[in-house]
Amino acid sequence: MRRVGVFATLSHIDPGYSLCAVILQQLEGLKRYGYDPVLIALPSLKDDVGVPVRHVPQLLLEPYRDGGCAATFEEDTLRVADALHEAVKDLDVVICHDIHFQEWFVPYNKAVRIVAERLPKLRWLHFTHSAPSPWQQMEYPHSLRYEMMPNGKLVYLNYTDHIRCVEMYKGAELSDVVVIPNPMDAAHFLGTVVDVPPRDVVVAYPFSATRMGAKGVQKVIRLLAEMKKLSRSVYFVAIAAHANGEREQQAITSMRLFARGVGLVDGDMYWTSDTHPHGVAPHVVREYFQLSNVFMLPSDSENCSLSILEAALTKNLCVLNKSFRPMADQLGIHALYFDFGALGNAVQYADANRWYREVALLILHELENNKALQAARVVRQNHSVAAMMEKHLMPVIESL
Secondary structure (H helix, E strand, O other): OOOEEEEOOOOOOOOOOHHHHHHHHHHHHHHHOOOOOEEEEOOOOOOOOOOOEEEOOOOOOHHHHHHOOOOOHHHHHHHHHHHHHHHHOOOOEEEEEOOOOOHHHHHHHHHHHHHHHHOOOOEEEEEOOOOOOOOOOOOOOHHHHHEOOOOEEEEEOOOOOHHHHHHHOEOOOHHHEEEOOOOOOHHHHHOOOOOOOOOOEEEEEEEEHHHHHHHOHHHHHHHHHHHHHOOOOEEEEEEEEOOOOHHHHHHHHHHHHHHHHHOOOHHHEEEHHHOOOOOOOHHHHHHHHHHOOEEEEOOOOOOOOHHHHHHHHOOOEEEEEOOOHHHHHHHOOOOEEEOOOEOOEOOOOOOHHHHHHHHHHHHHHHHHOOHHHHHHHHHHHHOOHHHHHHHHHHHHHHHO
């Protein structure tokens, strides 16, 4: 496995600086996928970023604004180059952030070019976080900002301006610039300790394992199975409490067998009772709701369900039981209602399979026409750490 370094002129990890969020998620992804990363930054960076930190000298950058240059430019670049050489000599790939184009980082730009000549087998990825600008004829050393870096590729963050980014650099060809969008991992942003796969439909359902029948868990599973048959990816987080008894464990085993029988594989489900048979803390329930997008409550009786309120606060599409009329008291018209049957109000379906399929279609229609919920799904699926690594960064690293 290749060793990868991430290089940015950071003096500290600033939570308000978006580049820091990008770098932390890149480091997390590189660690997760076995690349054993290091961070290369300025000497004052002492923050615990979870990886080894190596340093390069901090320079006075003010003289480089507006096309200027310090009298000590060549001396400064050699100091940085010597330190950078030591920091990267045992690496295979270095990811640079905003070193290439920013005017005040010109001495670091030159230092990277020196190290690239000294270590010709080392490969570089240069992330550009600025919008493209037309190529300019500039005096040295600022002319370096518009010239291709050796032994690597430039990285731009969107496809729309890909060509403009290529045109910005002297000697660049289309294949020299690759697109890798910024990550925004839901678990990272929300600060959750839990995570779920980025599926089209994610249902989190808290219930007591002693009352799975009354809570309609089987009905939730059937609806998810129908959605899967309709070519949607699904995930069921069964937040089962009071599951420490033998009877409850047997009931959960039977429910899992039922789920497999209707088409859900083990990878489509997670039962919290596997690790927390007594139940999970309230903040864990909240975090699962933050990562889900549909809440189903086909329970045959409720008084004033806290789960409905929690799901609504975390912006889930709520699917409730029309057969139990008090359930509408909480959300009124701001939920979907279907006749799941209730105590004293049993229902019979002429064709149960068809009914579940039609209800699944109606839920999907509502979900997929809600721009806010769809936007969240797109971010979960396309900008997670896993998506960044598997779809973008890993293929580029391995191609180098």
